[in-house]
Amino acid sequence: MRRRTEPQGLTLAERKRQLVRDELGDAALRLLAVRGFEETTVDQLAAAAGVSRRTFFRYFASKEDVVISFLSLLGDEIVAEVEARPAAEPPAVAIREAVKAVAAEHFVDNREKAVALIRHTLEIPALRARFAERQDLLRDDVAEALARRLDLPGPTPRLQFTAGLGLLAFAGALKHWAEGGGLENPVLILDASFDEAGKAFVL
Amino acid sequence: MRRRTEPQGLTLAERKRQLVRDELGDAALRLLAVRGFEETTVDQLAAAAGVSRRTFFRYFASKEDVVISFLSLLGDEIVAEVEARPAAEPPAVAIREAVKAVAAEHFVDNREKAVALIRHTLEIPALRARFAERQDLLRDDVAEALARRLDLPGPTPRLQFTAGLGLLAFAGALKHWAEGGGLENPVLILDASFDEAGKAFVL
DNA sequence: CCGTACATGACACTGAGTGTCAATCGCGGC
DNA sequence: GCCGCGATTGACACTCAGTGTCATGTACGG
Numbered sequence: 337m338r339r340r341t342e343p344q345g346l347t348l349a350e351r352k353r354q355l356v357r358d359e360l361g362d363a364a365l366r367l368l369a370v371r372g373f374e375e376t377t378v379d380q381l382a383a384a385a386g387v388s389r390r391t392f393f394r395y396f397a398s399k400e401d402v403v404i405s406f407l408s409l410l411g412d413e414i415v416a417e418v419e420a421r422p423a424a425e426p427p428a429v430a431i432r433e434a435v436k437a438v439a440a441e442h443f444v445d446n447r448e449k450a451v452a453l454i455r456h457t458l459e460i461p462a463l464r465a466r467f468a469e470r471q472d473l474l475r476d477d478v479a480e481a482l483a484r485r486l487d488l489p490g491p492t493p494r495l496q497f498t499a500g501l502g503l504l505a506f507a508g509a510l511k512h513w514a515e516g517g518g519l520e521n522p523v524l525i526l527d528a529s530f531d532e533a534g535k536a537f538v539l
Numbered sequence: 540m541r542r543r544t545e546p547q548g549l550t551l552a553e554r555k556r557q558l559v560r561d562e563l564g565d566a567a568l569r570l571l572a573v574r575g576f577e578e579t580t581v582d583q584l585a586a587a588a589g590v591s592r593r594t595f596f597r598y599f600a601s602k603e604d605v606v607i608s609f610l611s612l613l614g615d616e617i618v619a620e621v622e623a624r625p626a627a628e629p630p631a632v633a634i635r636e637a638v639k640a641v642a643a644e645h646f647v648d649n650r651e652k653a654v655a656l657i658r659h660t661l662e663i664p665a666l667r668a669r670f671a672e673r674q675d676l677l678r679d680d681v682a683e684a685l686a687r688r689l690d691l692p693g694p695t696p697r698l699q700f701t702a703g704l705g706l707l708a709f710a711g712a713l714k715h716w717a718e719g720g721g722l723e724n725p726v727l728i729l730d731a732s733f734d735e736a737g738k739a740f741v742l
Numbered sequence: 743c744c745g746t747a748c749a750t751g752a753c754a755c756t757g758a759g760t761g762t763c764a765a766t767c768g769c770g771g772c
Numbered sequence: 773g774c775c776g777c778g779a780t781t782g783a784c785a786c787t788c789a790g791t792g793t794c795a796t797g798t799a800c801g802g
Contacts, residue, residue: 390783398758428741428742468671468675472668497735500739538631539631591752593751594749594750596791
């Protein structure tokens, strides 16, 4: 049983669980690079991580989830960050700054892994589809977060569009950043992407 | 080599094929209303249309496709319509008018069926996921159509955002229209939706 | 009337995802 | 130290989506 750091506040079971999860994720990335995504079966993913097929599905809801879960995690943080923005801030600024904060936190250290993850997600049709699905659900969550910030009962159509365009800008920046090998400053790319997105409907 | 020698430009085989396709689509909508989507198997869909399971997959690539294909067809027309817009028109106007033209053509007569289709698509998670996936692919196609209109080699990031926001406005209008039972004028809803979308990033 | 495409059905197969159950392991109480 | 409780796991069986293959039937052109 290989161990890494010993963070406090976590029971052994929880740390073990995270360990298996990481191992599955790493194994998936390894196999994906060699074989393809479609060509790799869940049995192979599970075997590579040393667990049974059934256990794999106890950690990830689907084969695609192994790759997507990282991006999905970012989504949750974006929502949390949006809600934490000062209420005086206009929605368009709130989503922009929230995304920048999340990117700045996660794209500096995990560079290598994040780049591989994003590249696979954008290149492999099945993964791209799941990513689009996540984006769609996340859009609603972000819109509701924006509404809560303004003490509204629910998101207005306009807030839906703000959230949607914000996530489009985020995805566009993600793509640009990964294609450049993750060498550029993600925050600068995001700013440029949001600037362009703001001109989407300018005549 | 059987070519367009038949009267209406359609050979018997082609009309028969369309017949089976329609029957499968109608059967699917009928079963979906009674049972759920997840609860209905492809075998039942095929049996309801009087064909074999294998034949079902010769007409639709997946179970979701029976429902989605109608929306997907709209996508193709939107792309064609975008390319047909005058080159002097700004991209934002081109996508807007293209969508309006397609909506005006298809949402007046097929009202009942279109409303049911859209409602199912937006309510059932598996269908919503497939819809999101289609939107994602369509976004690229529309962006490339916008680029061709301007004699550009490929879509600029800004055109990607124009296409993306345009489709968001389209989807939003679809939802609004279907929730209202398809009684309102789709073109007016689309105009309102595009107006709101244009303010997505306005402070 | 015949040959050729094409559509269909029957069958078999892979692989994703789920339910169930028994064995095991960590952990706290006794 | 022992025991029992809850959570994790592996093994097994099952459903169902989707695909490849082949043999039959049928409309069409010559």
